[in-house]
Every structure is written in structure tokens, then in C-alpha cells.
Amino acid sequence: xxxxxxxxxxxxxxxxxxxxxxxxxxxxxxxxxxxxxxxxxxxxxxxxxxxxxxxxxxxxxxxxxxxxxxxxxxxxxxxxxxxxxxxxxxxxxxxxxxxxxxxxxxxx
Amino acid sequence: xxxxxxxxxxxxxxxxxxxxxxxxxxxxxxxxxxxxxxxxxxxxxxxxxxxxxxxxxxxxxxxxxxxxxxxxxxxxxxxxxxxxxxxxxxxxxxxxxxxxxxxxxxxxxxxxxxxxxxxx
Numbered sequence: 367x368x369x370x371x372x373x374x375x376x377x378x379x380x381x382x383x384x385x386x387x388x389x390x391x392x393x394x395x396x397x398x399x400x401x402x403x404x405x406x407x408x409x410x411x412x413x414x415x416x417x418x419x420x421x422x423x424x425x426x427x428x429x430x431x432x433x434x435x436x437x438x439x440x441x442x443x444x445x446x447x448x449x450x451x452x453x454x455x456x457x458x459x460x461x462x463x464x465x466x467x468x469x470x471x472x473x474x
Numbered sequence: 475x476x477x478x479x480x481x482x483x484x485x486x487x488x489x490x491x492x493x494x495x496x497x498x499x500x501x502x503x504x505x506x507x508x509x510x511x512x513x514x515x516x517x518x519x520x521x522x523x524x525x526x527x528x529x530x531x532x533x534x535x536x537x538x539x540x541x542x543x544x545x546x547x548x549x550x551x552x553x554x555x556x557x558x559x560x561x562x563x564x565x566x567x568x569x570x571x572x573x574x575x576x577x578x579x580x581x582x583x584x585x586x587x588x589x590x591x592x593x594x
Binding site for chain 1: 509511513520521522523526534536537570572575578579580581582584585586587
């Protein structure tokens with residue numbers, strides 16, 4: 367099974383800061399990595415798919431990069447509304463299988 | 475705008491079967507471009523993929539839950555369903571249904587989530 371390790375598990379930053387969250391896969395997954403934002407009491411929302419593709423409607427301050435085993439989610443200038451928990455998710459197509467990281471709780 | 479809504483009992487007794495249904499509106503469940511998936515989130519734990527179904531009924535399951543989970547799709551009602559047998563307290567979680575892209579397996583639309591508590 368592929369394991370996903372997110373770091374840090376929690377993070378405190380200030381408005382305007384550049385924030386980076388990392389997700390490490392236990393084996394090469396190519397670019398099969400998605401990022402989600404989850405606010406308290408809400409369902410996760412897709413931000414980035416296939417490692418670096420920004421979902422339509424998501425602010426451009428969010429970006430994703432990486433391939434293989436190391437991936438990053440970057441928020442270039444943190445805004446107060448970005449307070450949330452961020453999750454990475456890897457996938458395999460055949461057979462279909464998905465694994466989420468442990469999540470990173472971002473506080474202002 | 476596509477909408478998904480989970481429904482089902484919020485309390486299930488240990489050893490019994492958990493059953494949830496997800497109703498899809500604002501779009502067709504009969505599409506070759508998407509799976510229909512279930513994800514759960516136990517208190518303080520990571521999101522866990524349970525499984526996903528194609529509109530034809532073919533399904534993929536998380537191996538860790540495979541022996542207790544059954545997924546199904548009812549295209550006439552635009553619904554898909556989850557059953558988990560022999561539940562324990564460890565199955566207490568918020569259960570989300572979501573639409574999952576067929577080609578890249580990202581979950582782009584989610585239901586609001588349904589809290590299911592396993593307790594006697």
C-alpha cells in the first residue's frame with residue numbers, strides 16, 4: 367500500500383505569509399496527487415489536481431508542484447479565509463485506489 | 475450546479491449494518507466521465523476512501539474495508555448507496571459522498587456529510 371505523509375501536521379502563519387505544505391509518497395506516484403481544503407464542519411473542496419493543475423475558480427495564490435514522491439502546496443500570500451485543514455490525496459487508476467494524507471491544520 | 479446529499483440513520487447499533495444513500499441533483503448520474511464515491515472521516519483522523527462506483531454498478535473498494543462494504547447505484551432514482559456490515563465504534567465517522575473524475579480520480583463535488591455514530 368502507498369502511504370502518504372503530510373508535514374507539518376499543524377502550522378501557524380500570519381496574513382501575507384508564504385505558506386508551504388508538503389506531502390511525501392512512500393513510492394513513485396508520478397503526478398497522481400490532489401490537494402483539498404477543508405474548513406470546520408464542511409466537506410473538503412478540491413484545490414489542485416494532478417499535482418499542479420489549479421481547479422477553476424480557486425484563487426491563484428494557491429499552487430501545487432512536484433512529482434514522483436515529493437509534492438508541495440504553496441499559498442503565496444496567506445489570507446484570513448485560508449484558515450482550514452489541507453489534505454493531499456494520491457490515486458491509482460487500475461485498480462482504482464485512493465489514499466489521503468493525515469492533513470495539515472493551518473492557523474492564522 | 476451539481477448537488478449531492480447524503481441520507482440515512484445517524485445512529486447504528488454495534489454489529490448491525492450501516493446504510494447511507496447519496497442523492498444526486500443538477501446533473502446526471504449516468505455519465506462515462508465520473509465515478510461516485512464514498513469517503514469517511516473519523517474524529518481526529520484522516521480522510522479515508524471507502525470505495526467508488528461507476529453508473530453501471532461496477533465498483534472499487536478500499537481493501538481494508540472490502541469484506542464489509544457494498545456499493546450500489548440506482549440510476550432510475552439518481553442515487554448511489556453504501557452499506558457497511560458488522561459495524562463497531564471504529565466506524566463512527568462523518569460519511570461523505572462525492573463525484574470522482576474517471577480519468578484522474580479527484581473528487582470535485584461533495585455532499586455536506588452525514589454523521590453516523592455506532593453505539594448501543
